[in-house]
Amino acid sequence: MKNVKPSIIISLSLMFIIWMFLSQVTNLNSFASTYDQVDFALALERYDLLAMQPHFPGYPYFILGGYFVHLWVQDKAASLTVFNILLYTSAIIPMYKISRAHFSGAISLLVATLTYCSGFVVLMVNQPMSEGAAIAVLWWYVWSISVAWKKQSFWSQVNPLFLLSLLLGIRLSYLPFSIGVLFLLFKLWNIKQLPLKDMVPLGLLAVLFQLLWVSGVALTEGGFVGFMKLALSFTSGHFNEWGGAATSVDQSFFSRMYQLIIENIGWTGIGIRSFFLMSMFAVMFLYFIWSISWKRINSSYLFQLFTLLIVVYFLWVLFAQNVEKPRHIIPLISLGTFCLFSMVFSKWKTTFMISFSFLLLSVQAYQTTLLLKEQASELPATYQLGAYLENYKGPFVIYAWEESRVFTYLDTSFPHKEINTYSKFLHDQSYYKNKDILLTNSVLEGFRSQGVDLTDKVEVVEQFSSNSLFDPVYHHIILYRWKGRGTNSIPTTSY
Template identity: 25%
Template structure:
């Protein structure tokens, strides 16, 4: 493929990735995290969860710039991830071409541009898309650091440090990248990392105060690790973790078929199966070449890079993250995309150029086909939580009505603050509060996401259901609104 043809194909993929993200741009804030980020647009305050710890200062700074330029809150929060995501697609293709050839580089760009998870969270009003894009750029800089001047290693460190300020939970992936920095460039990369981290850590400490930052951070980390964060300490069941880990990566991340998830048309299901075969074939080709030690030096380098960022992060995701939220799989999906690109490059060396280019086309078509339904659903339909808020505000009176719910309470506070919506800390607190306010004459509603709601089942009458494809929102994708009916007072018989 000529340089001009490659540039044209890559430009087409960059445009397709940007268009896909625009299609997936939601109309309303979808959840608690998005509301917390929206609150930070008017004032950065960790103590008030504007946003919540660890603050994501790099992402918030970018979003505030977009807001100051006149963007709406949803657009301002989505714009950093969308713009940087498009930049990352182009950078990945350009950087990988000398290492994997035109075909391998284009496949990597296709997957980053069109896989469901990067598209959905590249358009979501949150920090995930920004963090992923900066992780891609840091990985690109690390890859070329050994073949370039020391300043490229400094740039790699700076990008890694900035990525940490946009998405701190990506730390294991960034540390993995540090392992593959060439030995002669490590000091330069370390200096760059210090600059990148210092650029956001110093303002964060100055704004919050050292003692207050320590207090907020320790409280958050203790809660995340042992109470509500969904870590292995909170949800230790191996079967549960394996099922959700697999779903997050394979179904939500790559768009592959998954048991119990249906609703696809025949064409989309066929595309999922075709994509599964293509990705599996590329990985088998990579494994075969690695076992035969026939990988080229450049292919071996990209493979090591993918494993270095994917394996440590994958372990952290499995043990230390809430697996109900598929967004945590983004670095693993990136690592798999790089491995697939290497596998395709191996296959391309053994195929005529026309066949190799057809591989790129097949991957692009099948990936776009599995991405479009979920992308369009996210862009057209508000999240179940947002639809719950809209339904309540349009059908119920705020006077005398009390709601008990989960994370959706923050959406009520943001969009309809005149409704009283509480988020109980435990099932026991939910039971006590519901019984108390119901006895006082309040009209009580409870959602299925309220902690311990199942214990009230005999008194809950379903009112409405708000659901979406689990691949669009793996967390809180099915919310039921119930009307609480107190038990009638016990009848007493008059003894004669």
């Protein structure tokens, strides 16, 4: 480390960790502005999968953690956010411990700090969604696999099986990370010659740990039959209708690749939409390319494990997740930046590189803090729409899509209906002859996808916008009126 004292590195790293933690807790996000967020928030009040509180598969460990926080924090959405923040902060420990296998204490803490302070990850942790808790448990899970390989005792091998159960009980879409356990068992069998018969108890324990949360959720639905019906219904929707998987949308492979790699991972996930920050990461990436040692990767268990996890999850996101929602790439950002910094410091522990790392931390922490403040204080577009409609003059009914779920959560006083098909809309709106018929752009887009020509049938009433970084789907809402219906005046209030 030449001229940089370890004590300085440790002190500055701890300062940035404290800075980021305080920025999170002092800018607590209490908005439940999307369908999924409302699902989670309402589950703290009444756990019911059939009522989508939350949606399948139930996320029991996430809801349980939020429930305990809710005993002290009144707001439901804020309770889930606090749980995310506390659990994510604990992930610094496994980040540090994994890095400690290769570096000194000071450099290990710096690598952990750089990973922990990743701007987009921090922003998503500060939302009432399960990703924040899941990424924290993922780090503990990865660390437990490394410990199991190092100690090679039965109980050390049990830990990753239990943590995998916690991980999937928080976020089932992290299922591809099960490959980590399979990789461990394969290595134990192939290199350490662990007999297959000795792996049977581990396999049984893995199943039992998963059954713990699956059985608990199934009991809330009256048994496994009801649970399986919900599972089949949800899976069908995810992969064939509304889930945004490669099988459910009319989008080319190259278009998905571009959106995932360039827009989601690069511009949003790494750069948090900042050219300056992207430039700094580009410098780091060039050092990464310069530092890469395929010989070391091939001989290092940890590098093999990280590479496998990243590749498998990347393919999962590409083909089975909604690329319109960048939050799905959180594990790629967190694991990827850890590998990036680890690789760079494996060769460049110079004064320049350490100083550059703290400059990167300064820029990232500053911009992330500003975004945290914006996320916590500025009304999401769905909230703006709700406030506008509360002041709408005259009788009306609004047809919406996922926005209607948010209106229910906010306990709005105006009539709203979730509508999906044009034929149903035409039939339903005929009952409201003396009311304005209002629709959101998401509804109209659905109608157009059904082949409906809406030319001269609607007129724009108002538009509402918020930061697409926080909500990539409903950050811009256009309110329309069905033409020829009603003459009520339009309020001039803007948001």
